Amino acid sequence: DAGVTQSPTHLIKTRGQQVTLRCSPKSGHDTVSWYQQALGQGPQFIFQYYEEEERQRGNFPDRFSGHQFPNYSSELNVNALLLGDSALYLCASSGKAGWNEKLFFGSGTQLSVL
Amino acid sequence: GESVGLHLPTLSVQEGDNSIINCAYSNSASDYFIWYKQESGKGPQFIIDIRSNMDKRQGQRVTVLLNKTVKHLSLQIAATQPGDSAVYFCAETPSGGKLIFGQGTELSVKP
Incomplete structure (x- = not known):
């Protein structure tokens, strides 16, 4: 049983560019959440997708957008990259037991913005 | 942001000893709490809720x-083992809302 998978594992971009990160949830899960984790800090909630719609959103600008596909996989898009966007981006999935209960995390995508 | 702090608190324990990691949460309306373990290069792993x-x-x-x-x-963690070395995060959920992570504590287990 595959857990949460994310791609790519590492990515280097320059300021102003756009990036797309991908996530496949754990088998049987239908809800995907995205988190940003800066070095030395806890993950911060970006947004959550359920039934292909954004259900909740954290305090992130509109440059951060996402999408969920019918197979429950998800993408995170960041436009006009800033140096401060450098972080580990984590995807987490959960099932119908609860939106945020027992989130299962992927290993993340390490994004470096130069 | 809601997760603050640049310097992780560190707890160093001897292998076999018990470890206690503390966390102060922020929202009195939170009704669900989770502990996660995060090893270097990996995503957070669910421990207990x-x-x-x-x-x-x-x-x-x-x-x-x-x-x-309070x-x-x-x-x-009872009988702490070297494999327990990691960063531990507490997280809270205010009534089904988003999961809010605490600062994190780095646990170092000495053999």
């Missing part, structure tokens, strides 16, 4: 204690 109608819950070698009066959560 507890609902606000409980004050203690036990798992395998781990116990979570919840004190709602908004305090703790994780106890």
Whole structure:
């Protein structure tokens, strides 16, 4: 049983560019959440997708957008990259037991913005 | 942001000793709490959870204690092993809302 998978594992971009990160949830899960984790800090909630719609959103600008596909996989898009966007981006999935209960995390995508 | 702090608190213990990691949560409306373990280069891994109608819950070698009066959560690890070395995060959920992570504590186990 595959857990949460994310791609790519590492990515280097320059300021102003756009990036797309991908996530496949754990088998049987239908809800995907995205988190940003800066070095030395806890993950911060970006947004959550359920039934292909954004259900909740954290305090992130509109440059951060996402999408969920019918197979429950998800993408995170960041436009006009800033140096401060450098972080580990984590995807987490959960099932119908609860939106945020027992989130299962992927290993993340390490994004470096130069 | 809601997760603050650039310098992780560190707890160093001897192999075989018990570890206690503490966490102060922020929202009195939170009704669900989770402890996660994060090893270097990996995503957070679920350890144990507890609902606000409980004050203690036990798992395998781990116990979570919840004190709602002072908004305090703790994780106890019995017979700590080198494989327990990691960063531990507590997280809270205010009534089904987003999961809010605490600062994190780095646990170092000396053999």
